[in-house]
Amino acid sequence: MFKQLFIWTIGAFILLQAIQIDIPKPPKTIDPSLALHAPKEIDSMLKTSCYDCHSYKTKMPWYGYISPMSLEVKSHIKEGRQALNFQEWGHYDESKKQKVYKGIVKTINFSMPMPMYLTIHEKAKLTQKQRNQIKAWAKSHIKEEEY
Ligand code: HEC
Known part of the structure; x- marks a missing residue:
């Protein structure tokens, strides 16, 4: 009885692996001058805490390849890059940049980096300071609204 249940569970798990989503491949050459260049201290915080989802430099964890966790992980990376890719900064126009700066102000205290992600990525945790x-x-980069 248990043996059968075990086999079925393994079987279902293997079948589940057929369900995968793809993250669009990063371009072959990434122009380093396009990246956002913030002051050193800020830059290093962004790299440690945001780059997994907001750049091409994703450090994929092992479970990022195993369904069903991979579906969650990859969709965060895909949507994260779409919303904001620090390595595509140079391609953003001023209004997009303003939107991002405002978005950071809005999200940095609660929703970014994603709380779920922080429970497994100790290093990405940010202090209040x-x-x-x-x-x-x-x-400091947000321009006054023009009326
Ligand atoms: C685990 C993945 C992940 C990490 C790490 C992460 N983000 Fe995000 N971020 C997302 C996803 C997914 C979205 C798009 C969906 C959404 O808005 O919730 C997003 C959206 C955003 C947006 C646009 C939101 C808006 O409302 O304008 C900003 C700004 C942002 N992230 C900033 C950051 C910053 C800054 C960091 C690091 C301190 C960070 N994120 C870390 C996944 C992540």
Whole structure:
């Protein structure tokens, strides 16, 4: 009885592996001058805490290849890059950049980096002080609304 259940479970797990989503392949050559160049301290925080989902430099964890976790992980990477890719910064026009700076101010205290992600990525955790630093940096780039 248990043996059968075990076999069925393994079988279902193997079948599940057929369900995969693809992240679009990064371009072959990535022009380093396109990347956002923030002050060193900010830059290193963004690289540690945001680049897994907001750049092409994703460090994929092992479970990122195993369905069903991979579906979750890959969709975060895909949507994260679409919303904001720090390595595509040079291609963004001013209004997109403004949107991102505002988005950072809005999200840095609660929703970014994604709380779920932080439970498994100890290193990406930001202290309140670091969050304040990132917020202040983003704020300093927001232009006054023109009326
Ligand atoms: C685990 C993946 C992940 C990490 C890590 C992550 N993000 Fe995101 N981010 C996303 C996803 C997915 C979206 C798009 C969907 C959404 O808005 O929730 C997003 C959207 C955003 C947006 C646009 C949101 C808006 O409302 O304008 C900003 C700005 C942002 N992230 C900033 C950051 C910053 C800054 C960091 C690092 C401190 C970070 N993110 C880390 C996954 C991530």
